[in-house]
Amino acid sequence: MKPEIYMQRCLQLAKNGFGKTYPNPMVGCVIVSNNQIIGEGWHQKAGEAHAEVHAINAVKDRSQLKKATLYVSLEPCSHHGKTPPCSDLILKYSIPKVVIGTVDPHSKVAGKGIEKLQKAGVSVDVGVLEKECRELNKRFFTFHQKKRPYIILKWAESADGFLSPTHKETCQPVWITNSYSRQLVHKWRTEEQAILAGTTTVLVDNPSLDARDWKGTNPVRIILDRFGKIPSDFTVKNKAQKTIIFTEQEIFSKDENCIYENIIFDSQLIERICAFLYSLEIQSVLVEGGAKTLTSFIEAGLWDEARVFKGAMMFKEGTKAPSINGILELIKNSNNDELLILTKP
Numbered sequence: 001m002k003p004e005i006y007m008q009r010c011l012q013l014a015k016n017g018f019g020k021t022y023p024n025p026m027v028g029c030v031i032v033s034n035n036q037i038i039g040e041g042w043h044q045k046a047g048e049a050h051a052e053v054h055a056i057n058a059v060k061d062r063s064q065l066k067k068a069t070l071y072v073s074l075e076p077c078s079h080h081g082k083t084p085p086c087s088d089l090i091l092k093y094s095i096p097k098v099v100i101g102t103v104d105p106h107s108k109v110a111g112k113g114i115e116k117l118q119k120a121g122v123s124v125d126v127g128v129l130e131k132e133c134r135e136l137n138k139r140f141f142t143f144h145q146k147k148r149p150y151i152i153l154k155w156a157e158s159a160d161g162f163l164s165p166t167h168k169e170t171c172q173p174v175w176i177t178n179s180y181s182r183q184l185v186h187k188w189r190t191e192e193q194a195i196l197a198g199t200t201t202v203l204v205d206n207p208s209l210d211a212r213d214w215k216g217t218n219p220v221r222i223i224l225d226r227f228g229k230i231p232s233d234f235t236v237k238n239k240a241q242k243t244i245i246f247t248e249q250e251i252f253s254k255d256e257n258c259i260y261e262n263i264i265f266d267s268q269l270i271e272r273i274c275a276f277l278y279s280l281e282i283q284s285v286l287v288e289g290g291a292k293t294l295t296s297f298i299e300a301g302l303w304d305e306a307r308v309f310k311g312a313m314m315f316k317e318g319t320k321a322p323s324i325n326g327i328l329e330l331i332k333n334s335n336n337d338e339l340l341i342l343t344k345p
Helices: 003-017 051-057 062-067 086-092 112-119 130-136 138-146 179-191 199-205 269-279 291-300
Strands: 028-033 036-042 069-074 097-102 123-126 150-157 162-165 194-197 220-224 243-247 258-262 284-287 305-310 318-320 327-334 337-343
Touching (some): 003 028, 003 130, 028 062, 036 051, 051 086, 069 130, 150 162, 284 291
Parallel strands (some): 097 123, 150 305, 194 220
């Protein structure tokens, strides 16, 4: 069978770890002997065994490894972290050939695993389904290559392009999208490490910013509150999940689940936020702020993907949706809502 077939299986396996491996990448591995898969595995959780370990452990007859080919979506590590180097394990079992999807961008790996295998006499092929392998770990690659989180902008707008109407009868959110689309957003929240919202959004909607409608890990809440306007009894301050509040006010808190970070709210605000989140090893952020917050990211050029829902209702007047220029990758029907996926040019 063609190498691409086995690498595709690696990608399928790797996706089982979506949202569970941070700060590590998603990785899948299969081991093939005589055109038969004899072992496979994926990285399931940070701090636990890597994909290659699971795949090797799944091989019943270890003597087959000496004539097998190991396929893996990302370069095997060569350094000691929370687990031993996977390249050492490959050499231990004398696996003669390794096929790799793409090189690992992490500075501790970055070709060193490939070099180690080649110096030991292992035949190494690199670049099979490379584009797909990089796309799978776009958050990981962006974090290590651009030194910032992967940034996803998300909003819902009316059919005539408004985020919200001019007047609201209650303090509750005006839902533009249907319940299916809202559940999809909660699924997205489990896939990203953090979620960000601005002061106005929090004051108007008092959101939870959690993933209560989907099984998974709640994201870290990132709140912009320049003047300390958000009351202490608002949901984002309930300490149910880790929350970081950026402010210019001198507020001191020792609570690990509600951290205040002083920052200057000027033209470099978004860059400073990205730098701080990078220092915390937060690899991805879902921005669900209002028009001002979303536009700040767009104008700073600091975004990678935009997910825009278009509902059927008409507001005629209100808060205009952000203007964004991106490459339209996909238009989906979300149970009568329209979902547009754009990427940064």
